[in-house]
Amino acid sequence: MPAEPLLRIEGVAKRFGPVAALDGLDLDVAPGEFLALLGGSGSGKSTLLRLVAGFETPDSGRILLRGEDLAGKPPQARDVGMVFQSYALFPHLSVFDNVAYGLRREGVARPEIARRVAEALAMVGLQGMERRMPHQLSGGQRQRVALVRSLAKRPSLLLLDEPLGALDAGLRERTGFELRALQRRTGAGFVMVTHDQAEALSLADRVAVLEGGRLVQCDAPRVLYDRPATRFVAEFLGGANLLEGRAGADGAVECPAVGCTLRLPGAAPPAGAAVSVAVRPERIGLLPATDAPRGANTAAGTLRELAYRGEAWVALVATAGGQVLRVVLPGGAAPPPPGDGVALAWEDGANVVLKE
Structure with missing residues (x-):
């Protein structure tokens, strides 16, 4: 029997005035899967991410995490982390305090916070940088802090909105490999929005291509590239x-x-x-x-x-x-x-x- 999806999107629709950002979209994410959402501007990628995170509410349809309907649940009550392209680090807090922030809000005990922060920073090679401020870090280091800040809370699902978009080409590739290794190590489900086709194909287990708020094709990268189902996918990808x-x-x-x-x-x-x-x-x-x-x-x-x-x-x-x-x-x-x-x-x- 197939495992229950970690995330299930059922007939989700969302409109902003006359514009249909999502139009009856169905999509599943398996436990421990790395899924990339790919599509042009206005395809609905970021809207879908915000709906799962709880920053927007669907007009219709359901979003289920481990079988639980997320309707009415605020972002902080969802077992979901989110990493933004801008990193969104607190500039007045140290690396340690940025990573510890969410744990403190949840009332985690101090010794456990110290242990989790040390473990998280070690995963991305930032040991010894606990007291540095964000402005003292490189772009790649700030991205790693943003990642482990979300992962320190051990969410079942991590959402990433253009996580490598602010990095230069060489650093993007290296950080992408690190991101993939981190996902495998934690076992969390990752859903990543990106405009970069090479990034989607190289990092994800499956790539979902969206057009006009609809899911056009969702397959393993090699299948998607070698066997596009539609004209749009064939032209858009490669x-x-x-x-x-x-x-x-x-x-x-x-x-x-x-x-x-x-x-x-x-x-x-x-x-x-x-x-x-x-x-x-x-x-x-x-x-x-x-x-x-x-x-x-x-x-x-x-x-x-x-x-x-x-x-x-x-x-x-x-x-x-x-x-x-x-x-x-x-x-x-x-x-x-x-x-x-x-x-x-x-x-x-x-x-x-x-x-x-």
């Missing part, structure tokens, strides 16, 4: 190329805008059916025009733009049919210069048929 075509009698799909024929993995669509296919840019190979292969999943074109990004080259290729495809190549030898004719080719398995 910038897949979208190819439109119509199935022929042999099951192959003709794509006039690209000037190619697609051969699909799995069952062939019925003849005459309109088909939308996503192809990830890194699954496409780029060859000189003189080496152009023939057959399905091949296209001819002109290399229009080229950008070097260290570990990869990003190329824009205008195909013979007029559509521009994005291609990501390993950052080794440089591709041909813009203006050259090129050939594109990819395997059947790179073609992902979209449901909508």
Whole structure:
């Protein structure tokens, strides 16, 4: 029998005037799971986090934590911690007192507070910094204090609103690994809101993609990336190329805008059916025009733009049919210069048929 969800969102809706921030959303979070909420501005990510925390009230639907309906419970009465992008540390309190603040409000005994604070700071390598003030810490150190301040109360669920957003790129990656290790060590459920796709894919057990207040797809990162269910997910996550075509009698799909024929993995669509296919840019190979292969999943074109990004080259290729495809190549030898004719080719398995 499956374990009862740690958090269950049932048909939750929330409006702000004429705007539907959430529209009948359903979502479960398992005990000890790290879930990332991903979506564009206005998708409902932060609203959902605030509803779970108790800072907003749903217009309809239920939010249950360990089977208990949270309706009417104020934030401080919920077994939930929250970490904000701004850290929200008390500037006049030391590191020790910031971490101890919530425990003191709960009436925890002094020896237990001292023990829990020492344990929390040790988890993130901040031993010996108990008397420092927030302004004496780096951005990464302040983020760690904000994290363990919430975790010191040992909540079942920790909510994180863009927790790494204020850090520079190098520190974000390092702090992200530390955050993931901390989540595994504590066993608490984490729900993180982020705009950073790489962050969501690298840290979370599952990623929930929201659009217009609705849950579009929720899957493990690899499934979500390799097998997007909709056009929105395919384009939003990783910038897949979208190819439109119509199935022929042999099951192959003709794509006039690209000037190619697609051969699909799995069952062939019925003849005459309109088909939308996503192809990830890194699954496409780029060859000189003189080496152009023939057959399905091949296209001819002109290399229009080229950008070097260290570990990869990003190329824009205008195909013979007029559509521009994005291609990501390993950052080794440089591709041909813009203006050259090129050939594109990819395997059947790179073609992902979209449901909508």
